[in-house]
Amino acid sequence: xxHDLGGAPGGPVDKSQHEVEDWERLADAITIVLDIKGIxxxxxxxxxxxxxxxxxxxxxxxxxxxxxxxxxxLVEKGILTREEVDERSAEIExxxxxx
Amino acid sequence: xxxxxxxxxxxxxxxxxxxxxxxxxLLEKGILTEAEVQDRISYMEARSPANGAKLAAxxxxxxxxxxxxxxDTKAAARExxxxxxxxxxxxVLENTPKVHNLIVCTLCSCYPRAILGRPPDWYKSFDxxxxxxxxxxxxxxxxxxxPPEDVEVAVHDSTADLRYMVLPMQPSGTEHMSEEELADLxxxxxxxxxxxxxTPTTRSG
Amino acid sequence: xxxxxxxxxxxxxxxxxxGHVRTPGYLKGKTGWVESVLGExxxxxxxxxxxxxxxxxxxxxxxxxxxxxxxGYEGPADDLLYADVYEQWLEQDQGGVA
Numbered sequence: 001x002x003h004d005l006g007g008a009p010g011g012p013v014d015k016s017q018h019e020v021e022d023w024e025r026l027a028d029a030i031t032i033v034l035d036i037k038g039i040x041x042x043x044x045x046x047x048x049x050x051x052x053x054x055x056x057x058x059x060x061x062x063x064x065x066x067x068x069x070x071x072x073x074l075v076e077k078g079i080l081t082r083e084e085v086d087e088r089s090a091e092i093e094x095x096x097x098x099x
Numbered sequence: 100x101x102x103x104x105x106x107x108x109x110x111x112x113x114x115x116x117x118x119x120x121x122x123x124x125l126l127e128k129g130i131l132t133e134a135e136v137q138d139r140i141s142y143m144e145a146r147s148p149a150n151g152a153k154l155a156a157x158x159x160x161x162x163x164x165x166x167x168x169x170x171d172t173k174a175a176a177r178e179x180x181x182x183x184x185x186x187x188x189x190x191v192l193e194n195t196p197k198v199h200n201l202i203v204c205t206l207c208s209c210y211p212r213a214i215l216g217r218p219p220d221w222y223k224s225f226d227x228x229x230x231x232x233x234x235x236x237x238x239x240x241x242x243x244x245x246p247p248e249d250v251e252v253a254v255h256d257s258t259a260d261l262r263y264m265v266l267p268m269q270p271s272g273t274e275h276m277s278e279e280e281l282a283d284l285x286x287x288x289x290x291x292x293x294x295x296x297x298t299p300t301t302r303s304g
Numbered sequence: 305x306x307x308x309x310x311x312x313x314x315x316x317x318x319x320x321x322x323g324h325v326r327t328p329g330y331l332k333g334k335t336g337w338v339e340s341v342l343g344e345x346x347x348x349x350x351x352x353x354x355x356x357x358x359x360x361x362x363x364x365x366x367x368x369x370x371x372x373x374x375x376g377y378e379g380p381a382d383d384l385l386y387a388d389v390y391e392q393w394l395e396q397d398q399g400g401v402a
Contacts, residue, residue, distance in 0.1 A: 006205035023115035088120035
């Protein structure tokens with residue numbers, strides 16, 4: 001599976017560092033708070049990332065994967081629906097021209 | 100800095116909006132509170148490689164502390180005011196003249212976040228995850244470090260719920276330095292194991 | 305009660321289990337030795353699907369010679385790799401290459 005990377009071919013390690021964005025801090029915090037509150041586990045979070053279509057797993061950044069996984073789990077557990085998230089996202093986009 | 104006419108793409112990911120939508124919904128549904136989210140953000144902001152540097156410097160000057168650091172990392176961290184409590188266990192791996200340790204998580208980039216904060220982007224990269232286990236010496240060379248052939252390189256893949264951190268060796272010629280000065284020598288990269296602390300004379304000006 | 309003790313030679317099961325596993329592919333079918341017993345933990349393969357993960361099973365720190373893991377490993381024969389492997393993924397090594 002695509003996440004099982006040990007020993008896969010790779011190139012020189014890119015040492016550049018992007019500035020952490022606020023939404024990434026938020027993604028981090030929400031994921032972990034849900035974990036602390038027992039709403040989801042680290043294991044589920046890993047599994048949800050691993051279940052992303054391989055091309056998506058490769059294309060998304062680290063925190064993009066976290067957001068995708070967190071959303072998947074919240075929907076799976078019946079806490080949110082994709083439609084709710086779609087609607088609210090569209091609202092935010094409309095109101096603020098992107099968060 | 101962005102031009103006034105440039106489309107403001109500093110939050111270029113559609114996932115930025117997505118997580119804000121999720122946050123809003125979770126707050127409305129009472130699943131979590133703003134305070135909980137803010138506390139967690141503050142928690143992560145308060146953690147950095149400086150914590151690891153403090154632990155290493157104290158271990159260098161105090162052999163008994165070093166033993167405690169190696170045998171019960173969370174408790175030792177607490178002694179220095181570093182709160183690493185939580186469900187994961189921490190293990191500190193001591194570098195010696197015979198063994199140099201390198202840490203990776205090939206499956207997902209696990210990292211001792213409760214002590215060191217967020218991992219660097221390179222640690223999470225596919226290239227590091229794939230090559231650190233396969234050719235650690237080549238990877239370390241990319242970070243400017245080449246252990247001698249008679250030093251064993253030990254790579255640790257964090258495959259379960261233990262999180263690892265390296266205790267680098269104290270650079271020679273630093274015996275006279277204060278604990279604070281020693282902590283300044285310990286970089287995040289040395290705590291991961293891709294290189295080692297430099298002595299002030301070898302650090303470039 | 306652990307199946308293995310420090311020093312025991314063990315082989316990682318070459319199983320292809322679908323779903324979430326924490327045993328990397330590069331270790332499957334490889335032989336190493338138990339460095340230490342890390343304690344007992346719930347099964348992440350079950351926890352990943354909301355199951356209880358019990359009974360807890362032993363987790364081992366297993367050492368491997370890099371030369372045994374990779375063809376043409378670029379480094380001395382003494383270089384090692386350690387991974388934390390759950391008991392259900394290990395079997396006794398039936399002898400063979402030292």
